[in-house]
Amino acid sequence: MAANPHYTDSLRKLMELFGKLPGVGSRSAERIAFHLLKSSREEALALADAIRAVKDHVKHCSICFNLTEHDPCSICADAERDHSVICVVEQPKDLLQLESTNIFRGVYHVLLGRIAPLENVTPADLTIPQLLERIVRGVRKEGEGASTPPVAAVREIILATNPTMEGDGTSLFLQQELAYVAPQIAVTRLARGLPAGAQIEYSNKAILADALNGRTKV
Amino acid sequence: MATYLNDDAICLRVHDFSETSQVVGLFTRAHGMVSLIAKGVKRESKKGVVSGPLDLLTSGEVVFVPSRGAAELGTLAAWELADHRAGLRKNLAGLNAAMLCAEVTGMLVQAQDPHAELYGELEATLGLLAGPQRARATLAYVKAALVGAGYAPQLGGCLTCGRGLSDGPVRFSARAGGFVCGTCVLEGGGTVIQVAGRIVAALARLELPSVLAARPPEKAGDAAAQALAMGLLLAQVEAVTDRGVKTRYLLGSIFGQGRGQGMKGQGGEVTEASTGKAEGKGG
Numbered sequence: 001m002a003a004n005p006h007y008t009d010s011l012r013k014l015m016e017l018f019g020k021l022p023g024v025g026s027r028s029a030e031r032i033a034f035h036l037l038k039s040s041r042e043e044a045l046a047l048a049d050a051i052r053a054v055k056d057h058v059k060h061c062s063i064c065f066n067l068t069e070h071d072p073c074s075i076c077a078d079a080e081r082d083h084s085v086i087c088v089v090e091q092p093k094d095l096l097q098l099e100s101t102n103i104f105r106g107v108y109h110v111l112l113g114r115i116a117p118l119e120n121v122t123p124a125d126l127t128i129p130q131l132l133e134r135i136v137r138g139v140r141k142e143g144e145g146a147s148t149p150p151v152a153a154v155r156e157i158i159l160a161t162n163p164t165m166e167g168d169g170t171s172l173f174l175q176q177e178l179a180y181v182a183p184q185i186a187v188t189r190l191a192r193g194l195p196a197g198a199q200i201e202y203s204n205k206a207i208l209a210d211a212l213n214g215r216t217k218v
Numbered sequence: 219m220a221t222y223l224n225d226d227a228i229c230l231r232v233h234d235f236s237e238t239s240q241v242v243g244l245f246t247r248a249h250g251m252v253s254l255i256a257k258g259v260k261r262e263s264k265k266g267v268v269s270g271p272l273d274l275l276t277s278g279e280v281v282f283v284p285s286r287g288a289a290e291l292g293t294l295a296a297w298e299l300a301d302h303r304a305g306l307r308k309n310l311a312g313l314n315a316a317m318l319c320a321e322v323t324g325m326l327v328q329a330q331d332p333h334a335e336l337y338g339e340l341e342a343t344l345g346l347l348a349g350p351q352r353a354r355a356t357l358a359y360v361k362a363a364l365v366g367a368g369y370a371p372q373l374g375g376c377l378t379c380g381r382g383l384s385d386g387p388v389r390f391s392a393r394a395g396g397f398v399c400g401t402c403v404l405e406g407g408g409t410v411i412q413v414a415g416r417i418v419a420a421l422a423r424l425e426l427p428s429v430l431a432a433r434p435p436e437k438a439g440d441a442a443a444q445a446l447a448m449g450l451l452l453a454q455v456e457a458v459t460d461r462g463v464k465t466r467y468l469l470g471s472i473f474g475q476g477r478g479q480g481m482k483g484q485g486g487e488v489t490e491a492s493t494g495k496a497e498g499k500g501g
């Protein structure tokens with residue numbers, strides 16, 4: 001939808017920027033822009049300040065590459081967590097989802113993507129070298145404060161990449177590299193198969209095949 | 219009223235379009251390459267329409283509304299998963315080979331240009347890649363894709379004099395589309411790759427993936443020679459499409475030459491084959 005020619009330049013610019021946000025079309029962009037025009041100056045500028053603060057303060061944790069405002073992030077700095085178990089995920093959003101289960105008490109490593117040869121994304125484009133370095137040398141860098149957790153020898157790596165072809169490929173690549181640089185470490189992959197409450201009759205072949213292949217002894 | 223088409227398909231491309239929708243590139247048996255928008259495919263409520271993951275390299279039966287023009291996207295109406303490639307998901311070299319085959323197919327097959335035979339060969343190849351025939355099947359498929367697209371290199375003899383090639387060194391020019399023997403002159407052939415004649419002869423004898431699949435597995439061939447032969451075929455693919463093969467760096471992994479897909483990720487053990495310095499060890 002073309003912008004109304006009677007809009008001012010600044011309003012048109014604002015709508016254009018909102019329209020670039022995921023899930024926001026031109027109509028919604030127009031609605032948000034007019035909402036901001038109607039709201040108080042403080043309310044509108046608070047939004048601008050929040051955007052500025054996020055861009056200024058949020059960065060990647062130097063250990064796990066999760067998003068954080070303090071380096072290391074709260075998970076890496078938590079001495080109560082088990083630093084010998086590292087769960088490898090593709091994106092910070094995956095980490096948040098796993099954290100919401102309240103089951104995992106280890107630490108994470110965020111790859112910031114997955115290997116996608118057809119999209120020119122190679123292992124070097126991800127944080128795989130940093131993960132291997134973290135495992136081989138230990139987490140802590142020289143010069144960090146005493147508040148950082150002690151270096152723990154890694155016992156287990158949980159590969160929690162998505163069960164897509166590219167996620168599986170990333171996981172296979174990590175298995176290969178880990179077997180080469182740290183063969184003593186246990187490498188596990190998230191289970192896959194039937195979710196609780198599903199019915200076999202309506203499950204698709206891929207999920208059933210995974211469930212059969214990954215069956216566990218009871 | 220919209221026309222619905224039904225076809226077998228292999229998924230060669232998946233891109234996120236929005237929070238819940240994806241754009242997929244499918245190689246279909248009867249309609250060639252089709253690009254479709256799969257609306258809301260990531261949403262839980264759409265799981266009835268899409269039975270099983272619409273993931274890279276998976277195959278299934280697709281129902282779609284074709285696009286009106288070449289520049290537009292068709293619409294995916296339903297997807298019934300047939301094979302989610304369980305073997306490839308456990309075999310890195312096989313998965314890398316499948317990625318290379320997918321890329322080469324996407325480069326050589328045009329939109330809505332049917333290649334039913336090549337579709338069958340890709341299905342056969344994907345079935346072989348997790349097994350001992352991986353290297354041979356990958357080579358056979360890339361050769362079949364070049365033949366199917368009408369860009370097969372001349373492997374039978376010298377481009378200039380027509381004589382059969384000897385086991386000794388010969389020169390391959392992707393731009394000229396074939397080989398020239400040691401005594402003939404190659405003019406205007408662009409980058410020339412020097413390779414042993416026996417590799418070319420082995421490449422010429424290589425059968426289709428469907429034939430390989432129908433026979434008991436043979437002993438694995440010389441990995442270095444196979445990688446060199448693949449270098450020639452990829453040079454041909456690049457010459458006819460005027461684009462680089464992104465998955466070339468995976469050749470080391472596919473042909474079992476070291477860990478291959480290294481941290482720097484861009485090398486591949488056969489790059490010299492594309493720079494004109496290599497002379498193969500034999501086929």
